[in-house]
Each structure stands twice: as structure tokens, then as C-alpha cells.
Amino acid sequence: QVQLVESGGGLVQAGGSLRLSCAASGRTFTIYAMGWFRQAPGKEREFVATINWSGGNTVYADSVKGRFTISRDNAKNTVYLQMISLKPEDTAVYYCAADKSPFIPVLDVAGRRERYDYWGQGTQVTVSS
Numbered sequence: 001q002v003q004l005v006e007s008g009g010g011l012v013q014a015g016g017s018l019r020l021s022c023a024a025s026g027r028t029f030t031i032y033a034m035g036w037f038r039q040a041p042g043k044e045r046e047f048v049a050t051i052n053w054s055g056g057n058t059v060y061a062d063s064v065k066g067r068f069t070i071s072r073d074n075a076k077n078t079v080y081l082q083m084i085s086l087k088p089e090d091t092a093v094y095y096c097a098a099d100k101s102p103f104i105p106v107l108d109v110a111g112r113r114e115r116y117d118y119w120g121q122g123t124q125v126t127v128s129s
Contacts, residue, residue, distance in 0.1 A: 002026045002118040004096045009123030012086055016127070020081040022096030022120060033099040034079040035116060036070065038092035038125075045095065047111035051079060052103040059110040064090075086127045096120040 008020040035050030049070040069082040097116035
């Protein structure tokens with residue numbers, strides 16, 4: 001089993017920045033990739049970004065490309081999501097997820113929610129206009 005704990009959410013004005021963290025524990029050697037998803041009220045959970053745990057390759061949703069950056073610190077078993085130029089439409093609960101399948105750096109594959117085996121409990125991000 002792998003446990004994921006997110007932190008760093010909060011309230012920020014439009015145009016502002018936040019950095020989310022996700023700490024992994026347990027059988028982390030089974031993880032190939034870690035990703036971020038988000039879910040706004042009344043909407044389905046959607047893919048944001050993912051990163052290959054070993055090589056650092058990344059995949060982003062088009063809606064966040066150029067504004068969000070995913071990174072990882074293998075020594076700390078932690079993945080980060082740096083978010084800049086935040087918009088009100090970025091408001092959502094952000095979830096960290098871990099994938100035990102070999103990493104495939106293609107959006108249509110890496111962005112599939114069903115690929116991910118473990119999920120955190122989420123952290124709220126609210127962007128005010």
C-alpha cells in the first residue's frame with residue numbers, strides 16, 4: 001500500500017501563486033508516476049499533470065500548460081505542483097495520485113484517472129476574482 005498526503009492548498013487572489021505538496025509513504029518503490037487531478041463542484045475529476053518518478057518526464061493538461069509545473073524530490077518521496085497565474089476556474093479540490101503502471105508520456109494515456117492506484121484525500125484551492 002501507498003499513502004498520499006497533500007498539503008499547501010488555500011485561498012488566493014486571481015493572478016496569484018500556490019505550491020501544493022504530496023508526500024508518499026509505504027511501498028513507494030512500486031510507484032512509476034505521480035500525478036495531480038482536480039475536481040470542481042458539480043464537475044468530474046480531471047487530470048492536471050503527472051511526472052515519471054524515476055526520469056522526471058512530465059505530461060500536462062492543456063488548460064494548465066505554461067502555468068503549472070510538476071516536480072518531484074525522490075529523497076523526500078514528495079511531488080509538488082507549483083501553480084502561477086491562477087484563475088478562478090482553477091478553483092477545485094486537488095488530489096494527488098500514484099500510478100503503479102509503467103509511465104507512458106502521452107496525455108490520453110497518462111491522464112486517465114483509472115490508471116492511478118492510490119489517491120490522497122485532497123486539498124482545497126480557491127481562487128478569488
